[in-house]
Amino acid sequence: MRRTAEIAQSDVASAIGAADSTVAGWELGPSVPDQEKLPDLARVLRRDLDDLFPREGLPDLTDLRCDAGLYRYEMAKVIGTKSDGPVAGAERGDRRLKERYVSAMAKAYGVSEDDLLRAQERSMSKAQGEEGQVPEEVIPAAEAPPRTLAEKITLILERSYPGQTSPADEEIAEAINAHAGSHVISAKGVEDLRTGAEAEAAPVVLQGLAAFFGLTPLYFEPHDAVARQVYEGLRLMSAAKQGKVGRVRARGLGTEGLPANVLSILNDLASELDKAAPDTNE
Incomplete structure (x- = not known):
């Protein structure tokens, strides 16, 4: 080389x-x-x-640190402690990181806090003799579902296109007009809906939005329970597309959370995808 x-x-x-x-x-x-x-x-x-330097499997805490080019002794300064003991303990799988260290370490490693916590679980699994096994991933309790039309559109754009460029306002407007069979909205109109400058849209526009994103039109209706279901699905799909989900467990969700039968279907789907392409994040 x-x-x-x-x-x-x-x-x-x-x-x-x-x-x-x-x-x-x-x-x-x-x-x-x-x-x-x-x-x-x-x-x-x-x-x-x-x-x-290809790696087999997903990174643990040691991998993330080394990928950032940091030696362990340098981590004391990163987390603001006298020694690198907390980092060393977590990398060995002896004990988990304290919450106050997570943000600083994720920033230093150039990863999200969720990625850091997943790597920590892999370090714990290795210490328990489970190396090579994919730990069950946990989809955290959801925040409140999006309520306004702008929040709903923004959520879709953020969650449905991980690692990709989300569609532009012009593309969305063209798709809505094609679905309606006439000119019902401009790119500026889509921008206004997306940014909240306009709070409401005609039913034909909402139907076009739903068709473009492949969602039920009910998502855009003012019904929190329906919005929450779609929200949970989008969060799961975003994680799955990035290869971060092996199995799914809903924790902290109330009666509005994902039903047991939906979780079962999604877990079966994740297993089939892993069998079909275990080494990809597609």
Whole structure:
């Protein structure tokens, strides 16, 4: 890889703060670089980290830290403690992180807090001799479902297109007009609905929105229970598309939460998807 990139061995060593002989040892095989050095190596060689150093399975806490190029001793400063003990304990699976450390660590690692907590559960599972098993993921209790039309449209755009560019106002307007069979809304009109400048829309517009996003038109009606069901589904789909859901358990949901039969269907679907493409996040 280094030769393909036409980079001298000494330049690699200089860029990552290592001796020339150290880099030579890595290339010849007698030694391997610290996991914390891999991001710098990928950067110097102008390759994607996952491409140059592929990982089997999802990351645990140690993986996230190393992917950020941080040594454990550096974590004391990140979480504001005298030692890296809390991080070391969590990485070993001895004890979970205190809530006050989560935000700072997620920011330092460049991941979401949910991603950090999922990695923590994988570290715990490894410590309990369950390495290689995918822990049951928990969909947290939902916040209040979206109530206004603007909140509902924003939620769909945020949750339905993880890692992708959500459709523009022009595209949505064109789809609504095509569904209606006439010009019923402009791109500016969609923007006004999305931002809350306009609080209501004609039934034909709401039907077009539902058809475009593949949702029931009831989602746009002022009925909290229906909105909550769609909201839960969108949150689940967003997590599933990012490969973060192996099984689903509803916790803290009241009678408006996902019914048991729906959870069963979704778990069966997740299992089938995993069998069909276990190594992808599609």
